[in-house]
Amino acid sequence: MVKTSTSNLYELTHPDSNPVTGVSWTEHQMTKKITLNLITCRTIQQGVGMEAGKTSQKYFDAASIIHMHEDDMKKLGIMANSNVRVTSKDGTIVVKAVRTREDLVPGLAHLPMGPWANAIVSAYTYSTGEPCFKGFPVDIEPAETEKVMEAVELVQTLCYGPDRKPPARQ
Amino acid sequence: MTKVVTDVVCPFCGTLCDDLAITVSDDGKQIIDCQNACAIGAEKFLHTSAGHGRITRPRKRQPDGSYKEITYDEAIEYTAQMLAKAKKTLWYGWASTSCEAMAVGHKVAEKAGTMVDNCATVCHGSSLLAIQDVGVPSCTLGEVKNRADRVVFWGCNPAHAHPRHMSRYSIFPRGFFTTKGHKGRKIIVVDCRYTDTAKCADEFIQIDQSYDYEVLDAFRTVARGHDIPDVVGGVPKEKIIKAVETLKEGRFGVIFFGMGLTHTLGRNHNIDIAINLTRDLNDFTKFSIVAMRGHWNVTGSGQVLSWQYGFPYCVDLTRRTHARYQPGDTSSVDLLRRKEVDACICIASDIGAHFPIEATRHMAQIPSVCIDPHINLTTEISDVHIPVALVGVEVAGCAYRMDNVPMACRKVVDPPEGMLTDEELLEKVYVRLCEIMGDS
Numbered sequence: 001m002v003k004t005s006t007s008n009l010y011e012l013t014h015p016d017s018n019p020v021t022g023v024s025w026t027e028h029q030m031t032k033k034i035t036l037n038l039i040t041c042r043t044i045q046q047g048v049g050m051e052a053g054k055t056s057q058k059y060f061d062a063a064s065i066i067h068m069h070e071d072d073m074k075k076l077g078i079m080a081n082s083n084v085r086v087t088s089k090d091g092t093i094v095v096k097a098v099r100t101r102e103d104l105v106p107g108l109a110h111l112p113m114g115p116w117a118n119a120i121v122s123a124y125t126y127s128t129g130e131p132c133f134k135g136f137p138v139d140i141e142p143a144e145t146e147k148v149m150e151a152v153e154l155v156q157t158l159c160y161g162p163d164r165k166p167p168a169r170q
Numbered sequence: 171m172t173k174v175v176t177d178v179v180c181p182f183c184g185t186l187c188d189d190l191a192i193t194v195s196d197d198g199k200q201i202i203d204c205q206n207a208c209a210i211g212a213e214k215f216l217h218t219s220a221g222h223g224r225i226t227r228p229r230k231r232q233p234d235g236s237y238k239e240i241t242y243d244e245a246i247e248y249t250a251q252m253l254a255k256a257k258k259t260l261w262y263g264w265a266s267t268s269c270e271a272m273a274v275g276h277k278v279a280e281k282a283g284t285m286v287d288n289c290a291t292v293c294h295g296s297s298l299l300a301i302q303d304v305g306v307p308s309c310t311l312g313e314v315k316n317r318a319d320r321v322v323f324w325g326c327n328p329a330h331a332h333p334r335h336m337s338r339y340s341i342f343p344r345g346f347f348t349t350k351g352h353k354g355r356k357i358i359v360v361d362c363r364y365t366d367t368a369k370c371a372d373e374f375i376q377i378d379q380s381y382d383y384e385v386l387d388a389f390r391t392v393a394r395g396h397d398i399p400d401v402v403g404g405v406p407k408e409k410i411i412k413a414v415e416t417l418k419e420g421r422f423g424v425i426f427f428g429m430g431l432t433h434t435l436g437r438n439h440n441i442d443i444a445i446n447l448t449r450d451l452n453d454f455t456k457f458s459i460v461a462m463r464g465h466w467n468v469t470g471s472g473q474v475l476s477w478q479y480g481f482p483y484c485v486d487l488t489r490r491t492h493a494r495y496q497p498g499d500t501s502s503v504d505l506l507r508r509k510e511v512d513a514c515i516c517i518a519s520d521i522g523a524h525f526p527i528e529a530t531r532h533m534a535q536i537p538s539v540c541i542d543p544h545i546n547l548t549t550e551i552s553d554v555h556i557p558v559a560l561v562g563v564e565v566a567g568c569a570y571r572m573d574n575v576p577m578a579c580r581k582v583v584d585p586p587e588g589m590l591t592d593e594e595l596l597e598k599v600y601v602r603l604c605e606i607m608g609d610s
Contacts, residue, residue, distance in 0.1 A: 037379055039362070039363075039379060039433075040433075041327065041330075041331075041429060041430075042327070042330055042331045042429075042464075043330050044208075044209060044210065044329070044330040044331075044333060047182070047209075047210040047213075047330070047331070048209050048210050048213045050210075050523075051182070051210055051213040051214040051217060052213055052217055053217065053223040053544060053545070054223065054520065054523060054544070054545070054546040054547050055223050055545060056223075090526070090527070090528065091527055100363075101366075102327075102363055102364060102365045102366055103363060103364035104363045105362075105363070105376070108362065108363065108379055110363065113523075113524065114523055114524075115522065115523050115527075115547055118523070118524065118525060118526050118527055118530070119527050120527075121526040121527075122526060122528075123503050123506070123507040123525070123526035123527075123528035123529045124507070125498060125501065125503055125504055125507075126437065126498075127497075127498030127499075127504075128295065128296055128299065128437045128438060128497055128498055128501075129291050129295045129483075129484055129497035129498055129501025129502070129503060129504060130291070130292065130295050130296050130432060130433065130437055130501075130503075131292065131503050131525075131526045131529075132433070132435075133292070133429070133433040134379070134380070134429070134430070134433040134434045135379050135380040135433075135434050135435055151523070151547055152547060152550045155522045155523075155530065155534075155547045155550065155551060156235075156550060156551060158527050158530075158531065159527075159530060159531050159534035159535075159551050160534065160551075164235060165234070165235055166231060166233075166235050166534070166551075166553075167535055168233060169233075169537065169553065
């Protein structure tokens with residue numbers, strides 16, 4: 001089976017379907033998933049973005065990303081700067097996967113602190129008051145066609161549902 | 171003519187750099203330039219006037235989700251009524267305001283019987299627990315600059331979180347006994363990733379994520395002259411032995427630790443053993459340990475709460491007669507997760523951005539007030555947003571540096587006309603609350 005037309009870059013590099021399973025690269029990619037250990041921390045870009053304003057483009061660009069090791073990107077079959085869906089037991093979020101400038105080991109991923117990270121951080125504190133911001137497993141899947149939500153839209157959607165309507169007050 | 175305000179204290183991180191020079195317009199209303207600050211500090215000052223998301227009057231959320239401008243009096247009325255009606259209010263934040271405002275706020279909290287918690291709860295709360303357990307042999311950053319020839323950064327990344335820490339105190343400056351500056355210091359960075367701070371280190375020790383306790387334990391074991399396994403937490407034995415030898419040979423050492431210890435598995439136990447390592451190293455040389463506090467005045471909040479109630483965070487004032495303290499029970503995230511509070515005030519902080527969503531979600535359901543100079547993610551899920559003057563830029567006030575040294579922050583420009591300060595606002599809320607509640 002040879003594909004004749006495609007807009008997907010990965011399909012160009014992998015035009016044939018798997019000869020054994022008959023699954024095309026696109027289908028294969030859609031179902032592909034890797035599990036990584038995630039930490040959330042401050043980055044200086046996130047700090048600058050925060051001071052520029054939580055609704056600013058700078059903040060969005062700095063905090064709605066996941067830093068991944070190149071090997072993990074290859075394993076997932078994605079290129080840098082494409083969107084991925086990150087899912088933990090507490091939530092799921094779409095962010096942009098970027099190549100890290102502060103080296104990570106394969107298997108470890110890093111999401112800057114902010115509403116995107118906190119959408120998947122567990123609120124359980126082991127009776128210390130401190131949630132587990134660092135070191136929890138997440139599943140990562142390619143999500144090129146999905147959109148990364150803006151900060152306010154994200155928080156309101158997660159709190160109030162898709163219509164973002166606040167609860168009625170007496 | 172513009173004028174330059176010198177020796178300005180930067181209200182961003184716990185380093186509280188006090189050498190900023192801010193150029194202001196001749197009417198004293200606009201900041202034109204900012205010198206000596208890091209990228210984040212400069213952004214904070216330069217965005218004050220032209221600020222993204224700065225509003226000048228309180229706003230109240232309407233049933234359709236939009237916000238309508240209200241007067242300060244209406245906002246104060248709403249806050250006081252909410253405090254009087256609620257059975258248990260969570261009052262969280264405080265880390266970005268002055269100690270003077272905190273004292274007034276606590277007066278209101280005591281009157282209303284609320285929970286009072288600060289940003290340490292999602293930051294260095296674990297460190298405070300450990301310090302209460304085992305004490306803390308600490309020092310000031312001035313001592314680090316003038317004396318330290320062995321500096322360890324464990325699970326912290328000042329290159330990103332405290333950008334001028336390394337140049338002002340810990341790696342590069344020349345001090346009284348450290349005349350060679352960087353060359354005279356041995357820097358060891360322990361982290362699970364090769365951070366930008368690690369790039370300045372003489373020795374980088376890469377550990378497996380969340381193996382801090384094990385590696386610290388190995389350091390202690392080696393320091394006490396015992397044998398350890400060939401590999402601990404991904405670190406070869408030889409590397410640990412060499413690092414401990416380096417630390418022992420120093421004349422004055424300091425361990426800086428950050429979220430890498432407080433946020434990972436083990437929490438307070440990680441800090442506990444780091445403090446104990448410091449104690450062990452004091453058998454050989456002089457060693458200190460300092461927490462890399464994040465928000466510029468989160469230490470101040472701990473100080474004020476401690477001298478008023480005896481506890482640095484997670485203070486329960488609902489009994490009114492005495493304060494209770496039980497992290498895990500009286501901590502903000504747990505209170506929200508368990509849906510134990512029926513009203514919330516977020517002051518000088520951002521629950522929406524920095525709490526796990528499960529906690530934020532409850533905050534968004536209950537009556538809430540957000541007191542913050544800017545629009546942030548908490549204001550967008552609160553019933554009322556009360557803007558205030560920016561402390562450290564538009565209002566002077568006291569703040570504590572990460573090493574518990576109090577600093578007087580300066581006023582650089584005037585706040586927008588008619589804008590209340592945190593202190594004025596809270597005083598008005600107190601007066602109104604007393605009227606509503608009487609002397610009870």
